[in-house]
Amino acid sequence: MIEVEALTKRYGSTTAVDGLTFTARPGTVTGFLGPNGAGKSTTMRVVVGLERPTSGATRVDGRRYADLPAPLHAVGVMLDARSVHPGRTAYKHLLAMAQTHGIGKARVREVIAQTGLEPAAHRRAGTFSLGMGQRLGIAGALLGDPQTLILDEPVNGLDPDGVLWVRRLVRELAAEGRTVLLSSHLMHELALCADRVVVIGRGRLLADATVSDLAGESGTLEEAYLRLTSDSVEYTAGGAR
Numbered sequence: 001m002i003e004v005e006a007l008t009k010r011y012g013s014t015t016a017v018d019g020l021t022f023t024a025r026p027g028t029v030t031g032f033l034g035p036n037g038a039g040k041s042t043t044m045r046v047v048v049g050l051e052r053p054t055s056g057a058t059r060v061d062g063r064r065y066a067d068l069p070a071p072l073h074a075v076g077v078m079l080d081a082r083s084v085h086p087g088r089t090a091y092k093h094l095l096a097m098a099q100t101h102g103i104g105k106a107r108v109r110e111v112i113a114q115t116g117l118e119p120a121a122h123r124r125a126g127t128f129s130l131g132m133g134q135r136l137g138i139a140g141a142l143l144g145d146p147q148t149l150i151l152d153e154p155v156n157g158l159d160p161d162g163v164l165w166v167r168r169l170v171r172e173l174a175a176e177g178r179t180v181l182l183s184s185h186l187m188h189e190l191a192l193c194a195d196r197v198v199v200i201g202r203g204r205l206l207a208d209a210t211v212s213d214l215a216g217e218s219g220t221l222e223e224a225y226l227r228l229t230s231d232s233v234e235y236t237a238g239g240a241r
């Protein structure tokens with residue numbers, strides 16, 4: 001379970017997250033949606049202890065990230081698929097992560113198979129396509145068999161097979177009772193795999209609803225999203241607003 005409670009994060013004069021509260025629950029895929037710069041990545045970075053909140057709090061399974069005894073087993077994270085050392089092979093990268101938590105080679109091989117990385121396991125990550133890098137990032141998130149997964153834009157750069165694979169994977173993880181928080185720009189993508197959707201704009205909560213409630217009576221989910229975020233989009237195809 002992920003709890004975000006009255007979270008505010010400022011960088012100088014920029015308020016990236018502004019009094020945000022929501023909960024991502026076990027057994028559920030929670031879609032985290034908002035236009036560019038809405039504050040999704042910042043929120044996720046605070047949840048996993050990479051940023052300190054200006055005010056408010058975040059918790060994973062009732063604890064602050066810093067208080068988790070074995071973070072890799074509690075929460076699997078993929079924030080930036082390009083953050084892997086380019087000179088390391090996929091296998092070596094995962095093995096190095098595994099060793100920080102006493103996870104064995106068998107589990108490394110298991111997540112390599114689960115993410116379809118077997119043919120590329122001994123290639124340097126620097127030679128990977130964006131899609132392969134995403135698979136490696138997801139493999140790292142799965143490594144500790146965590147109850148909670150946080151995936152920032154996991155379908156970015158994936159081919160159609162990869163997109164289908166991610167959809168199936170997150171559904172399976174939730175069906176096993178895990179908490180999955182998944183960000184995307186794409187409402188239609190989330191509609192296909194999320195149970196709930198948390199929509200933010202300019203760091204503020206705009207909606208927290210089931211996919212079907214958000215679409216409501218009036219048209220499609222995409223229309224509901226555009227209506228919600230129309231005041232939050234800083235730039236449109238026609239230029240600055």
Ligand SMILES: Nc1ncnc2c1ncn2[C@@H]1O[C@H](COP(=O)(O)OP(=O)(O)OP(=O)(O)O)[C@@H](O)[C@H]1O
Nearest residue numbers: 011014015016034035036037038039040041042043
């Ligand atoms: N380290 C930082 N220093 C200064 N400003 C930052 C920093 N990180 C994020 N911001 C600003 O905070 C706001 C929220 O950014 P964030 O990356 O969280 O949004 P996002 O919803 O993830 O966007 P995107 O979908 O484009 O990745 C933006 O205005 C961004 O420029």
